[in-house]
Amino acid sequence: MTLGNPALLLHIALRHLTARRRQTLVAVLGVAVGVGFFLAVSAMMVGSQNDFISKLIDAAPHIIISDELRSPPEQPGLRAFSEGAVELRGYKRRTEVRGIRGWPAIIATADALPGAISSPSLSGGITLKLGGHDEALTIIGVEPELESQISSIDDYLREGRLHNLETTQGGIIIGEEMATRLGVRMGDVVAATSAAGNSRSLRIVGLFKRGQSQLGSTTGYVLLREAQSLLGRPFIINRIGIRLSDPYAAETIASGLEQRFGYKAESWQERSADFLSLLVTRNVIMYSVVSAILLVASFGIYTVVSNSVSDKRRDIAIMRSIGFSQADLQLIFVAEGLILAIIGVLFGWALGYGLMTILGSLDFPIAGETQHIPLDRSPRQYAIAAAASLTAGVVAAWLPARKAARVDPVDILRGAI
Amino acid sequence: MSADGNPALEAIALRRDLPGDPPATLVADASLSIERGSFTTIIGPSGCGKSSLLYMLGLIDRPTGGTLLVEGRDVSGMDGDARAQLRLERFGFVFQFHFLLPEFSALENVMLPIRRLGRLAPADGKARAMDLLRATGLDGKEHKTPDRLSGGERQRVAIARALANDPALILGDEPTGNLDSHNSQRVVELLKALAHEEGRAVVCVTHDLSIADASDVRISMLDGRVRSIERGKGNSAP
Ligand SMILES: Nc1ncnc2c1ncn2[C@@H]1O[C@H](COP(=O)(O)OP(=O)(O)O)[C@@H](O)[C@H]1O
Numbered sequence: 001m002t003l004g005n006p007a008l009l010l011h012i013a014l015r016h017l018t019a020r021r022r023q024t025l026v027a028v029l030g031v032a033v034g035v036g037f038f039l040a041v042s043a044m045m046v047g048s049q050n051d052f053i054s055k056l057i058d059a060a061p062h063i064i065i066s067d068e069l070r071s072p073p074e075q076p077g078l079r080a081f082s083e084g085a086v087e088l089r090g091y092k093r094r095t096e097v098r099g100i101r102g103w104p105a106i107i108a109t110a111d112a113l114p115g116a117i118s119s120p121s122l123s124g125g126i127t128l129k130l131g132g133h134d135e136a137l138t139i140i141g142v143e144p145e146l147e148s149q150i151s152s153i154d155d156y157l158r159e160g161r162l163h164n165l166e167t168t169q170g171g172i173i174i175g176e177e178m179a180t181r182l183g184v185r186m187g188d189v190v191a192a193t194s195a196a197g198n199s200r201s202l203r204i205v206g207l208f209k210r211g212q213s214q215l216g217s218t219t220g221y222v223l224l225r226e227a228q229s230l231l232g233r234p235f236i237i238n239r240i241g242i243r244l245s246d247p248y249a250a251e252t253i254a255s256g257l258e259q260r261f262g263y264k265a266e267s268w269q270e271r272s273a274d275f276l277s278l279l280v281t282r283n284v285i286m287y288s289v290v291s292a293i294l295l296v297a298s299f300g301i302y303t304v305v306s307n308s309v310s311d312k313r314r315d316i317a318i319m320r321s322i323g324f325s326q327a328d329l330q331l332i333f334v335a336e337g338l339i340l341a342i343i344g345v346l347f348g349w350a351l352g353y354g355l356m357t358i359l360g361s362l363d364f365p366i367a368g369e370t371q372h373i374p375l376d377r378s379p380r381q382y383a384i385a386a387a388a389s390l391t392a393g394v395v396a397a398w399l400p401a402r403k404a405a406r407v408d409p410v411d412i413l414r415g416a417i
Numbered sequence: 418m419s420a421d422g423n424p425a426l427e428a429i430a431l432r433r434d435l436p437g438d439p440p441a442t443l444v445a446d447a448s449l450s451i452e453r454g455s456f457t458t459i460i461g462p463s464g465c466g467k468s469s470l471l472y473m474l475g476l477i478d479r480p481t482g483g484t485l486l487v488e489g490r491d492v493s494g495m496d497g498d499a500r501a502q503l504r505l506e507r508f509g510f511v512f513q514f515h516f517l518l519p520e521f522s523a524l525e526n527v528m529l530p531i532r533r534l535g536r537l538a539p540a541d542g543k544a545r546a547m548d549l550l551r552a553t554g555l556d557g558k559e560h561k562t563p564d565r566l567s568g569g570e571r572q573r574v575a576i577a578r579a580l581a582n583d584p585a586l587i588l589g590d591e592p593t594g595n596l597d598s599h600n601s602q603r604v605v606e607l608l609k610a611l612a613h614e615e616g617r618a619v620v621c622v623t624h625d626l627s628i629a630d631a632s633d634v635r636i637s638m639l640d641g642r643v644r645s646i647e648r649g650k651g652n653s654a655p
């Protein structure tokens with residue numbers, strides 16, 4: 001294969017394209033629109049996905065160890081007479097353990113992982129009373145110092161901070177909905193009663209924003225000590241939340257902890273398996289749409305290059321007679337496809353950037369708050385769009401270019417068409 | 418140019434068959450030799466195979482039989498790339514229709530073979546193309562595209578382009594076929610000078626008997642065969 005100076009071949013390709021401006025423009029626009037909309041759509045898809053995942057990851061601890069047993073031990077009777085003649089049914093299996101036994105050892109193990117922080121908590125049901133009005137509430141007793149490091153509760157507070165639990169004696173944080181139902185505000189005092197028969201007065205030191213389904217409108221936070229004494233279970237915890245430096249290691253670490261200590265250790269991935277598989281489907285849909293867009297864009301390129309080859313049969317014959325090789329001719333027309341794709345990508349980048357800027361500036365009032373569309377504007381999407389378009393451009397130009405290389409100059413020169 | 422005694426071109430029993438039903442023979446048993454410094458014409462009725470023979474001599478078409486030597490070198494076994502390279506270095510073509518690239522100026526057209534060969538620096542290549550255009554009487558028209566040149570001017574640009582890489586052989590397929598007598602005369606004088614003054618081998622297919630009469634060697638064809646090879650006035654044969 002002999003090839004001429006690439007600059008010369010490029011020069012010829014460019015002249016062919018500038019000689020047919022309208023077609024060139026249409027093909028370039030095809031690529032540009034494809035790239036632009038890909039960028040806008042993928043920015044939204046990836047952006048909302050990242051936003052979603054980071055909410056999944058960060059809203060709750062990466063791993064939650066609870067006082068449940070995933071595969072409860074068999075009843076002693078069954079163990080002893082596993083092949084007995086009498087079938088035992090309706091045995092009560094021990095699926096619930098009241099509190100995590102030996103929890104300090106678990107916490108010590110978790111804290112020994114590099115970058116990991118764990119926070120013990122105790123939850124249980126209480127009743128809030130105010131002026132003859134009753135509301136059931138699940139309280140979670142936490143160490144604010146630790147809990148605020150493993151979950152982003154503070155982000156969900158409209159008023160107050162988790163830390164307030166430590167500074168105010170008998171403080172509680174509840175949701176705005178609950179506060180509305182009880183008719184209380186920050187600083188008000190409510191009466192709390194537990195099934196254990198304990199009761200005390202609690203002061204509202206924080207309010208969750210409305211619509212935080214992650215926390216629920218019937219959840220409240222108190223100090224761990226407070227929960228233990230209110231629920232009548234001193235020194236007991238029934239949940240350990242763990243935050244890891246690498247959230248994606250949660251699944252492995254969780255199963256290790258579960259194997260070692262026997263308590264159910266649930267990773268955020270397990271918790272959100274349904275959502276994660278939904279994301280896979282979303283990605284498949286997105287990339288199918290993108291492929292379709294690029295396919296259409298490559299039709300435009302194919303048309304231009306193919307027409308260019310048919311129109312330029314005479315020029316091809318001339319160049320061949322002068323001494324251009326078949327590879328030269330092929331490269332000239334592949335270069336035409338590549339040039340169209342490159343210009344299309346550049347315009348497409350600009351278009352995509354513009355669309356993302358517009359999307360990013362839109363305000364959406366959701367639950368009384370101004371929200372923006374989460375957008376992923378990383379260079380990765382630009383690179384994917386460019387790589388896909390350039391590949392499509394070269395592939396689309398390849399077939400007509402091969403035809404150009406195979407043009408037999410003899411008939412054209414003799415015929416003088 | 419090589420100093421050996423080989424003729425510029427030598428064809429031995431050259432043949433071109435077209436496959437098909439029935440198969441056709443465009444050229445049969447053509448044996449001839451083209452000397453450096455001579456102006457040769459090929460004449461014959463329309464459709465007798467003149468162009469077919471010329472394209473084989475110029476390595477544009479492949480013979481289906483016989484042997485062709487270019488400056489003493491057998492080119493029969495050469496692949497397409499090697500033939501293209503040889504065309505680029507040793508041959509220049511002029512056709513009946515000008516066959517310039519329409520999007521390129523006269524200067525750019527002439528520079529095309531120079532740039533493809535890539536032996537001259539861009540500035541030198543441009544200077545050479547300008548010289549050639551001046552020599553063919555196209556001063557001041559260098560930047561015009563073919564559609565803004567007259568027929569005679571276009572054909573002279575084509576000759577300048579054929580000369581771009583200083584070829585040993587110039588082949589023309591009715592290069593004056595589309596020109597009026599004045600322009601035709603001018604082109605013929607130019608081609609003759611290339612043979613007689615610069616020592617190139619010039620071969621032209623023509624219908625114009627006055628051109629044939631003025632040539633050094635006249636090859637007559639009929640029905641795909643060479644009927645006669647006559648020496649002309651003998652004013653310059655080596
Ligand atoms: N591809 C082809 N298929 C069939 N016949 C052809 C083809 N090319 C040329 N011919 C025929 O071959 C003969 C020789 O053609 P050509 O060499 O162009 O003649 P000339 O140049 O002498 O007019 C003509 O009769 C022409 O019609």
Ligand SMILES: [Mg+2]
Pocket residue numbers: 414467468469590622
């Ligand atoms: Mg002919």
